[in-house]
Amino acid sequence: MTPAPAQIIIPAHNEGGYIVDCLASLLEQDHQGPVTTTVVANGCTDDTVERALAMAPQFAARGWQLRVEDLPQGGKVGALNHGDHLADQSGTGPRIYLDADIRMSRSLLRGIIAALETPEPRYAGGRLVVAQSPSWISRAYARFWQKLPFLRHGTTGAGLFAVNHAGRQRWGQFPGIISDDTFVRLNFSEAERLLVDQPYSWPIAEGFGTLVRVRRRQDNGVSEIAALYPQLLENQGHDSPSKPELTRLALRDPVGFVVYATVAVAVRIGKNNHDWARGR
Known part of the structure; x- marks a missing residue:
């Protein structure tokens, strides 16, 4: 019996500069089963749709399906729900949600x-x-941030997360909230969250001001979930560094620590708003 295809859903708003590399990394996967990839372009004013459609013959050559949906309205939540609606008609395969600027390593999908x-x-x-950043501030921030327990041992969901059919029954439509990845992750306990030890490349926000805006938006997203879905916080986990561990990390990388701590302070003392913040 042929397994249900894995469903990959990629929301994309003006991702013409990134979507080809994202799709190319999928084509390089060593997974041999059926796959349906749906790019949901939403409110695009660039060539995201045309660039994605140009990849369709390469997907067909692998025996995989590539769908490109062109929605006139912007909004990631709407794109996710549209992609889910199409995936619901295709069986019970696993569902992978992928940002358009992510590059997956060759064995990640199979894992x-x-x-x-x-x-x-x-x-x-x-x-x-x-991913390597041209900004030295972003490089220093990333160098320190990646050493924190949550990044070293946890499954963050930033830019990429996946659930099986039973897991997808944990929620209905994606709600209209800031942090869709955190919402989904917290629908699962730590024991139900699995880390596949294969890398994927994730772009960090560029420069101090953008780092602060993006980090503030992330914090707003967690606060919003705490207010609307307080029961989910039981699944938050316990990956915060202890004071001794944080001290050791700071001594090993004082520049990274100073940048990381300065961003954190700026997030707390600056204007708290819910405006969209993009890292590039």
Whole structure:
């Protein structure tokens, strides 16, 4: 019996400069099973749709399906729900949610699908590796941030997360909130979240001001979930560094620590708003 295809959903708003590399990294995967990839372009004013459509013959050559949906309205939540609606018509395969600026390592898809092959609800992700940034501030921030326990041992869901069919039953439509990845992750306990030890490349915000705005938006997203879905906080986990561990990390990388701490302070003392903040 042919397994249900893995469903990859990629929301994309003006991602013409990134979507080809993202899709190319999918084509390089060593997974051999059926895959349906849906790019949901939303409110694009660039050539995201045309660039994605140009990749369709390469997907067909692999025996995989590539759908490109062109929605006139912007908004990631709407794009996610549209992609989910199409995926719901394609069986019970695993569902992978992928940002358009992510590049997956060659064996990550196979590892995620294998991890999700269980009737029990499960959530899975890869090992986040921050892409090289032209900004020295962003490089220093990323160098320190990646050493924190949550990044070293946890499944962050930033830019990429996946669930099996039973896991997808944990929620209905994506709600209209800031942090869709945190919302989904907290629908699963630590024991239900699986880290596949294969990397994926994730771009960090560029420069101090953008880092502060993006970090503030992330904090707002967590606060919003705490207010609307307080029961989910039980699944937050316990990966905050202890004071001795934080001291050791700071001594090993004082520049990275100072940048990280300065961003954190600026987030707390600056204007708290819910405006969209993009890292590039």
